[in-house]
Amino acid sequence: MSVTDLPRTYLYVPGNAPEKLDKALDRGADALIVDLEDAVPVAEKDPALAAVQDWLRAQPTDLRTELWVRINGGNRRSGEVAALAGIPTLRGLALAKVESAQDVREVADQLASLGDHDSVLMPLVESAVAMLQVAAIAAGPRVHQMQIGEVDLAGDTGLEPGQDEAELAGIRMMVVLASAAAGINPPVGPVSRITKDAKALAESTRRVRRQGFLGRACIHPAQVPVVHEVFTPSREEAEEARTVISRLAAAEAEGSGVLLDDQGRLVDGAVLRNAHKILALAARAEP
Template sequence: MTATTYLYVPGDAPERFDKALRSGTDAVVLDLEDAVALDRKDAARTLVAQWVSQCEPSGVELWVRVNPGAIQERDIRAVVSRNLTGIWLPKVESAEQVTAADRVLTECRADHARISALVETATGLLALPRIAHAPRIDYLQIGEVDLAADLGIEVDDSAEQLLFARGQMVTASAAAGIAPPVAAVSVNFTDLPAFEADTRRLRRLGFAGRACIHPKQLPSVRAVFTPTADELRDAKDILDRLSAAPSGVGVDARGRLIDEAVARSARRVLARAR
């Protein structure tokens, strides 16, 4: 996974497609699911398929969130092109659903296309380990509003009620050896300091990147996931000190013990910078 910012665009709003591509986001997510009314699904599919196949991404990733259920295969087959980065699968509750999408992509000869699974129910949460090991899975996501509704929990501004689910997603991703999960959207695009603080908490929990619903949110997400000069300097210093240590452990500039586990975190910081 190379993207940090993911900007949603409704699939039936073609006047916003090019704007999203030029917004500075790492990835555009064209939404055929929740953002599109039922009677607009066919039109949105056609609009998205045409634009994805004809646009010039210029390094921006292009993802499409398809619909669940009976029309999912139709969505996938329609949007496949050389420009498509991958598919966001909503309401995933089993590895078999991912395997079915993988089969369609294979039939379409879209070997380059990746899959991100959105887990939005209690059933999906319990199936996370198997979903994380499914074919083509690049990274996982939580549909937090849907999950909270399914579980019957009330989420306040701290979102501490979702800590257990977020932790399970990070753990399942690490255990499967896939990229860290991408954090869910926030409807808050007016109080940007609060949004940035929330994004920072998610980064500390192990998420890498965040989905956005408004271009105003992009700079905050990028600021959170881009290491500062101090963080880069500290990470490099840790690796240098450990490399020069006579044994497998060393001491950092503050006199604290450092070992391979600390070095792994330092390497992750440097990877974020790249």
């Protein structure tokens, strides 16, 4: 999959609030993650699952917004997989509190046994145990992208992230490296609890982008336009990317795989890959 096809925003929506689901489609997010886990009280999980099934089946198959469902771990996981398998409008399952590659394999095997060969998986690593298994989890079957549950992870490890989130940098890099090593898409940026300070959210999101994430999960509709802006290249960035691609193509035609740009910086294959990524993100932002 090209990054052209990857969402810039994944907006979480409670699965026990049907009235919010239709409204969420108008919030501008590239993707929705309908939540059956933390956002839904235990007593409401069964009716929420039934309501989410009905809602997903009622959506058109050509819907531009990607639809995901975050399912529970533990004893509920298998039943929720069975209920959601094979729904045509469902892009994939976000797997809460994955602890090992075995968790991923079990879900992938169950989907296959139910005749669902299309749904992909997005494991969430939310504990120290999961972080130490992250490379194996990322390499699991059907894994499309990874995501970090940083709030749970901080609680599990005793981390107290400051405003610059420096304490989380090493953990984030582990997930980025595991994703690259597994040959899957870059991970989805973690949620932020910042909902009213657009400047602070933009700064945090720019940091996430520099760290190697692609797109970001959102917990409030007000976060969506801010994240979109950060993950949408400027005209200048897009034009520079086009220039890099054309100049390197010309250099290769003359027998050279590298060149210097107008500022004397080396341009090689790695820079070329980033240029293609920038143009893909620019294309994703087009209406």
